[in-house]
Amino acid sequence: MSKPSSAAIYARISSDTTGEGLGVQRQLEDCRKLAADRGWQVAEEYVDNDISAYSGKIRPAYQRMLQDMAAGLRDAVIMYNSDRLTRQPIELEEFIRVCDQAGIEQVASVSADFNIGTDDGLFNLRIMAAFAAKESGRKSARQKRQIQQRAEAGLPGGGSTRPFGYEPDKITIRESEATIVRSLVDRFLAGESTRSLAIWLNDSGIPTSSGTARWASQTVRGMLRGPRLAGLRVHQGAIIGKGIWQPIISEEVHARILAEFDKRKTSQHRAPRRYLLSGMLRCGNCGAKLNSAAKHSATRSETRRYVCTADPRTGGCGRLTVVAAPVEEWLTEAVLYRLDSPDLAAALTGQAHEDAERDALMEELQADRAQKDELARMWANREIASADWKSAREPIEVRIAATERRLHQMQGTEGVAQIAGTGDEIRASWASLNLERQSAIIKALLDFATIKPGKRGAQSLDPSRVVPTWRL
Ligand SMILES: [Zn+2]
Incomplete structure (x- = not known):
């Protein structure tokens, strides 16, 4: 060497x-x-x-x-x-x-x-x-003990990003942003969706507190729901008292915001999703897709699992099982980490080439379809015979089918471009996202993950059992 x-x-x-x-x-x-x-x-x-x-x-x-x-x-x-x-x-x-x-x-x-x-x-x-x-x-x-003590003293917590509406000390109100927060609250309570508010923020050129990320509906949702705006300190998901910072909205308004979110949630009639990685895991023995399944113990407590189901139709071997929670945690962490990695930025740059290819394919497709229509018109006008029409049409139809297949394979990645580089932010609000949204974020990056067979009776997940295949 x-x-x-x-x-x-x-x-x-x-x-x-x-x-x-x-x-x-x-x-x-x-x-x-x-x-x-x-x-x-x-x-x-x-x-x-x-x-x-x-x-x-x-x-x-x-x-x-x-x-x-x-x-x-x-x-x-x-x-x-x-x-x-x-x-x-x-x-x-x-x-x-x-x-x-x-x-x-x-x-x-x-x-x-x-x-x-x-x-x-x-x-x-x-x-x-x-x-x-x-x-x-x-x-x-x-460090956890220190964090607990800070929380009990009502000191601000959280990461390095300042909360929107506050100065970097996380205590002093930044009036220009607080005004925006109050107007977001009013509009939300008046029935506007967080999605529409996010679009408005982006269109108005109002930067997020990190200055880099764009507003997403989930960012708005997390901010509006957060007890912080009402001056309340949260520790480990529970309000433990008043913070030492100034509130932007009253506790009463905060309660109305939560009630409004609840009201909107119950009006959506959808069965709650319970498995974050549904359809995204494959069996390391046979390659079949893993199914979600809960195992009930004698005490009726339940362990969520992903299993390979023995089935001749899918080729499932039925010999692989993995407990759901640790795999979900590990892959979530991997996805959030990847969102901030230079590799993803590079992959997105590569995506620009794919966009160019997509445009070229669309043009081809239109040209082929136009030619096919032209042939039909010529046949209708008796300019060509039926046999000629058929033989001229066939290669065009083969091309159209191939182009359509290729276009179908190309995944839309607009969503990823929007969340790239925001892994830290998403991590901070992850628990407040619903499972649909969490799943969508993972799906945007992860094509699938193969779960390799584990040792019998292992108490915890060996991370090397999880082999992700990235979409990007
Ligand atoms: Zn299997």
Whole structure:
């Protein structure tokens, strides 16, 4: 293997100061020394400050490094420790894929080397990442207590994005936006749909608080339903008291908004959907689609599952079962992560080409149909004989059928373009979305996922059993 000539060094300081909180400077020095010892040339150092990889927050330097890697600008990666790189196994898979596509095999850390060109190296890196995720989980027990204390004190919670209507301190009202909120509330209570309000916001050029995402009906819904507007603090889905910020609407108006949502919900007569991934899972033994099924235990408690049903018509083998909840959680997380990944942006760019192809196909289709009509007209006018008409018509009909098939295969992706890059936002409001909407978001990205057979009696889901095939 030749010596890397444009290696990347990655360093990150985590927000956890209680642990082995190593300064970035120290990490960088150790990494530089490692590079020098091996004669690797470093092209760039990527440093993220004070952001835990586990929190799922976007790390700008890390993203930039991935982009440079994907663009073929880096030929090796050095980090202090593999837990500096990723703390979520899903993120690691993304990293490995970028390495794989860019042909990067040498990934070194001060404590261990991973030749990810080999199965052993890959395995080790994965194990380290899984272990780091567990460590972080433990660490977050402390963080959870802190979050609870903040909530009880009525301090604002939530992520890095400020709530619409408030300044970044999440306490002071931003009057220009609060006016908009009040008018949204009035219009909603007057019967306007959240969808129509979202369209109005976009058409009026009013930016969301993140400034990047467009308004979706669900964003409006989440904001209007949220007790925050009435100055109420929510913790783990329940109102626990008054927040220290100023309310934009009264508690009475908040209650009317909820009642209005309930009223609209009950007027839609649709059977509630209970399985998020219906139709999207396949059996790893036989390839058949998995069916949803609930298993009732003696105590009448119920476990939702996806199963391969033995059926000669579908070829189902009947030998695979997976508990629904963990697969749903894992794939949801994978989809939300993917929404923010550079890969998706690239796929969407590629989609522009497909749009061009679609236009070309539509033109062909119209030309063929016009020619077919013209032939019929000539036959009707007795300009050509029946036999000639038939033989001239056949190849055109074959072409039309092929074009129609191809057009049918092309999936519309307008929806994805709208939600791309909003994984964090959607994650924050995920629980408030209904199952139809959640399912639609997953379907927009996921073609299907294959569930591989698991070990008998395993207590938890082994994520490597789930193999997603992305639509985009
Ligand atoms: Zn099967």
